[in-house]
Amino acid sequence: MTRTARILLPLAATALLVTAWHVAATRVGSTLLFPPPGSVVLGAVETAAGGRLFGHIVASLQRFAIGYLGGIAIGVPLGLLLGLSVHARSAFDPIIQVLRPISPIAWFPLFTLWFGIGELPAIAIVFTAAVYPVILTTTSAVREVDPLYLKVARTFGDSRAGTVARIILPASLPGIAVGLRIAVGTSWVFIVAGEMLGVTNGLGYLIIDARNSLRTDLVLVAIVIIGALGLGIDRALRLAEARVRRHWGGAA
Amino acid sequence: MSARPGIRFDSVTKLFGTSSGQAHRAVHDVTLSVADGEFVCLVGPSGCGKSTLLAIAGGFEQPTSGRVLIGETEITDPGTGAVTVFQDYGLFPWRTVRDNVEYGLQVRGVPPAERRARALAELDAVGLGAFAEWHPHELSGGMRQRVSIARALAVDPAVLLMDEPFGAVDAINRARMQEELERLWCEHERTVLFVTHDVDEAIYLADRIVLMTPGPGRIAEQIDVTFSRPRVRGSGEFFALRSRILETLHLAGTESRTEFEI
Numbered sequence A: 001m002t003r004t005a006r007i008l009l010p011l012a013a014t015a016l017l018v019t020a021w022h023v024a025a026t027r028v029g030s031t032l033l034f035p036p037p038g039s040v041v042l043g044a045v046e047t048a049a050g051g052r053l054f055g056h057i058v059a060s061l062q063r064f065a066i067g068y069l070g071g072i073a074i075g076v077p078l079g080l081l082l083g084l085s086v087h088a089r090s091a092f093d094p095i096i097q098v099l100r101p102i103s104p105i106a107w108f109p110l111f112t113l114w115f116g117i118g119e120l121p122a123i124a125i126v127f128t129a130a131v132y133p134v135i136l137t138t139t140s141a142v143r144e145v146d147p148l149y150l151k152v153a154r155t156f157g158d159s160r161a162g163t164v165a166r167i168i169l170p171a172s173l174p175g176i177a178v179g180l181r182i183a184v185g186t187s188w189v190f191i192v193a194g195e196m197l198g199v200t201n202g203l204g205y206l207i208i209d210a211r212n213s214l215r216t217d218l219v220l221v222a223i224v225i226i227g228a229l230g231l232g233i234d235r236a237l238r239l240a241e242a243r244v245r246r247h248w249g250g251a252a
Numbered sequence B: 001m002s003a004r005p006g007i008r009f010d011s012v013t014k015l016f017g018t019s020s021g022q023a024h025r026a027v028h029d030v031t032l033s034v035a036d037g038e039f040v041c042l043v044g045p046s047g048c049g050k051s052t053l054l055a056i057a058g059g060f061e062q063p064t065s066g067r068v069l070i071g072e073t074e075i076t077d078p079g080t081g082a083v084t085v086f087q088d089y090g091l092f093p094w095r096t097v098r099d100n101v102e103y104g105l106q107v108r109g110v111p112p113a114e115r116r117a118r119a120l121a122e123l124d125a126v127g128l129g130a131f132a133e134w135h136p137h138e139l140s141g142g143m144r145q146r147v148s149i150a151r152a153l154a155v156d157p158a159v160l161l162m163d164e165p166f167g168a169v170d171a172i173n174r175a176r177m178q179e180e181l182e183r184l185w186c187e188h189e190r191t192v193l194f195v196t197h198d199v200d201e202a203i204y205l206a207d208r209i210v211l212m213t214p215g216p217g218r219i220a221e222q223i224d225v226t227f228s229r230p231r232v233r234g235s236g237e238f239f240a241l242r243s244r245i246l247e248t249l250h251l252a253g254t255e256s257r258t259e260f261e262i
């Protein structure tokens, strides 16, 4: 595919979608039921002008960052432990396998009871969505470390702790980086749900607030921004992951 | 150079369990001494137990009976005397060439400045001083194996164990690698136990060739290689020794000559 095609094709597809949206919305003829693209842009300009939109974005990103980084802070060490120790793995793997398929939303009632109404339940939901993929990918990255590296560590008489720090951790970093990127996708999805109750800002709150005041155009503003931010975060992590991969080089 | 102990195999036998439940005798009653500074090659067809013997010397496998000693110390674990150089190099791709060579020194707690100096000196010795800050994946197979040899030599091991270290290197570079290894060895007279199934490689490098035969793996004959170094591959004595070795292996073993790379 040529460079021009790579730029033009998505632009053309987007233009087509927006046109179809506009035509459909005009047919429906109700800005409330199905706001056309034009009114969504106006709505975005209106909330952006008051500085409120930016505040919502910052609030969501902050909660997301805390929950996601918390998931890494807990998930990576736990994944390391499970990857390194057969005993830890046989003890905790069944528990993780049972907890993992539970939607973070299911915990919401308990989170609000435990943490009160407010910031923490939203953060806890993001954390819950992030932590499992981080644990699982870290565990398998550790288990997939080339056994030859471990033989080298042994022939040079490296200690257990030294082998973990000098060999296992750096050798599993590319695998962990993949996990961090997967987790960013799964957990970003849940920031909206987390903000639909008990907070007074953030993109999830914006959606609920807009619905209550019958501003469906603003609902769509929030939706588009959530998508765009999700894409941006994913791209940033892909770049970081590619850097790790490049720096780590091929197998040698 | 201080007198060092060499390595001694004392009636080493190794059985492996098999899926049929019957024990498989990989090595049978091997007694072998490698003196300090001696270069010994284990030669024989595949399956005769060369790798098993080396793994026992490296502490990776335990003998079923008998023992391996460096001086008075019995080898029960890796990292206690001998350092193994592996066929597939085992370089760490996230470390630069110099950091790779520093690894063993780091394990031994050598301070960074000294570590760096020693790593650079070893890299110079294998002709890779200019590649110190490169990463392993940027190097050819032969260069990678030189890095891995430099990494082993940096810790000045009592015994250097090499299991077909040039097996993954192409034929032309292999000859060069052999020449470099011999030059390195001549400079320092390290104790080397080297596994190969390439008879020419063994004749080029060894002070003594230990011929092994399979079923069960044992020593068939030991031959001192007395002609002077560096050896000339096309010379009459080289050729005569090769014929003799092939004949011995052919008579002793059930394997055909085609098992050998000539």
Ligand SMILES: Nc1ncnc2c1ncn2[C@@H]1O[C@H](COP(=O)(O)OP(=O)(O)O)[C@@H](O)[C@H]1O
Residues within 6 Å of the ligand: B016, B017, B024, B025, B026, B044, B045, B046, B047, B048, B049, B050, B051, B052, B053, B217
């Ligand atoms: N871990 C193992 N388990 C079972 N059998 C093994 C194992 N390692 C080696 N053997 C067997 O022991 C014999 C000697 O193997 P090896 O030492 O690798 O020979 P070589 O290096 O001379 O080719 C072979 O018959 C091989 O199948």
Ligand SMILES: [Mg+2]
Residues within 6 Å of the ligand: B050, B051, B052
């Ligand atoms: Mg072998």
